[in-house]
Amino acid sequence: MQSRTPASRAGRPRDPAADAAILAATRQALVELGWSKLTLGDVATRAGVAKTTLYRRWAGKNELVVDAVAELFDELELPDRGSLADDIEGVVLQFAAILARPEAKSGLMAVVAEAxxxxxxxxxxxxxIVERQMRLVLQGRARAQKRGELPPEPDPREAARTVDLIFDVVAGAVVHRTLVSGKAADEEWVRSFTRVLIGGLASSA
Amino acid sequence: MQSRTPASRAGRPRDPAADAAILAATRQALVELGWSKLTLGDVATRAGVAKTTLYRRWAGKNELVVDAVAELFDELELPDRGSLADDIEGVVLQFAAILARPEAKSGLMAVVAEAxxxxxxxxxxxxxIVERQMRLVLQGRARAQKRGELPPEPDPREAARTVDLIFDVVAGAVVHRTLVSGKAADEEWVRSFTRVLIGGLASSA
DNA sequence: GCGTTTTCGCTACGACTCGTAGCGTAATGC
DNA sequence: GCATTACGCTACGAGTCGTAGCGAAAACGC
Structure with a gap:
């Protein structure tokens, strides 16, 4: 048990700007080179730091790319659009927009494969990454129950299972549509998908 | 326009057994090393062939792994279990069983990322890979329409869109559950998923 | 048989990336 | 000032890449 870390204990502190520069350089390299041809030496050069600095902060390529991609999902939000269907459509479209970006496509699937x-x-x-997305599902579900669109779930274990299921269906469908089928998750598709999902949730209650 | 290829025109024919040995060695290497640490030299050694032989038959690591993983999906079938729900449950469980294998996990997502x-x-x-899975969806849909569980779809374009949607939802959910959430797509999960999917399809008709 | 053609196993090669070590310097806290 | 940590830079052995060159093996038409 060591005493709590007072920000930085002693010595020269790490340059905070370097982190941002490295993560931005990683995303740029993902766009231009893709996962397999991305090298840490190249990222260091792009970011204007030494390769050794990069290795002092991240264990390797996998961890670096996870952090670089995670920042993309910071913008995910769930504004209240008045109905469960509109809430789902909105967040799914946001999610699809992020996944459409090349740095997310090639980076996310690669680290999932490594994981x-x-x-x-x-x-x-x-x-x-997943935690933030999951929060949106919980938030949307609570809102829909407040509106009476979804029945309240007394059993917490059953509720957790349902949330997990919804999350896998939503995220999985968008990812598969975008990356495997190679087609855009546009408004028309999202609308059809939302209709099926809501119908399924209502009928399985 | 050259004359049709009579199997092998002249010279020593390629050893057909080598293909099988190489693909099996690739899957074994995927299990033991994973995608990123898999090297073609290692695969060649495992298969008992020279590295140059491997490069004569495949353009690179990506193509090789796609072929090695594709063979895993050969066993997918859709036996008639009497109802749409049972048909879906059966094929989803098969799909989940394949995805649970480590050579499928690490190989499939990696090549999707590269793609x-x-x-x-x-x-x-x-x-x-995808083509074979898609056939099962079409087959299951036709069966369900014959049984009267799903309404016939007169518009072929609309039918194609629906099939695409179902496919992305089914495959995406199973993949996300298995690889991202890291939990098994067991019978209980598959039953819940099937209930939601069928309810959604029925209500959105 | 005999020449042609293609595959195969083997070796060797330059180019590249990896992750680490060593060193001198810069920036902080005591 | 002194200890401590971060930084940039260079250099290094190890490993992988994809290709070229060679002689031998296995099919074909004659």
Whole structure:
């Protein structure tokens, strides 16, 4: 048990601007080179820092890309549009817009693939990317229950299972549409999808 | 226009057993090393062939892994279980079982990530992996319409859109559940998912 | 048989990336 | 001033890449 960290204990502090520059350079490299051809040396050069600085802050390529991609999802929000259907359509369109960006496409799927063999990496993805998306689902569900569009769920375990299911269906469908099928998740598609999802939730209650 | 290829025109024919050995070695390497640490030299050694032989048959790591993973999906079938719900549950469980295997997990997502920057690779994935899955959706839909569980769709364009939507929802949800959420798509989950999907399809008709 | 053609296994190669170590310097707290 | 940490830079062995060149093996037409 060490005494609590007082920001930086001693010595020269890390340059905070370097973090932002490195993450931005990582995203740029993802766009231009893609995952497999991205090298840490190249990222360091783009960011204007030494390669050793990069290795002092991140364990490797996987962790760096997770952080770089995670920032893309910061803009996700769930404005109240008045109905469950409109709320879902809005957030799904936001999610689709992020996934349409090339740095998200090539980066996200690659780290997910790597995470199948690295539990620590999976946990990093979960806490820094999935967690924020999950909050939106919980928020939307609570709103819909308040409006009476969804029945209240007394059993917390059952409620958790349902939220997990919704999350996998929504995120999975958008990702699969965008990356595997290679087609845009545009308004028409999102509307059809939302109709099916809401109908399914209502009928399975 | 050259004369039709009579199997092999002249010279020593390629050893057909080598293809199978290489693809099996690729899957084994995916299990033990994962995508990023898989090297073609290592695969060649495992398969008992020279590295140059491997490069004569495949353009690179991406194409090789696509073919190796595609074989995993050969076993997918859609036996008639009497109802749409049971048909869906059956095929989703099969799909989940394949995705649970480590060589599918790490291989499939990695090539999908690479395909975001390589149209030829995306087409290869579509024709050798996605196509077979899509056939099952069409087959299941036709069966359900014959049973009267789903209404016939007169407009072929609308029908195609619906099939695309179903496919993205089913495959996407299973993939997201297995790879991102990191939980098993077991019978309980599949039953809940099927209930939502069927309810959604029925209500949105 | 005999020449042609293609594949195969093997070795070797330059180019590149990896992750780390070492060093001198800069920036902070005590 | 002194200890401590971050930084930029260089250099390094190790590993992988994809290709070229070689001789031997296995099919074909004659």
């Amino acid at each position: 199948t063999r690295d539990d620590a990496l999976r946990e990093r993805i979960r806490s820094s | 975001t920057r390589d149209d030829a690779l995306r087409e290869r994935i579509r024709s050798s």
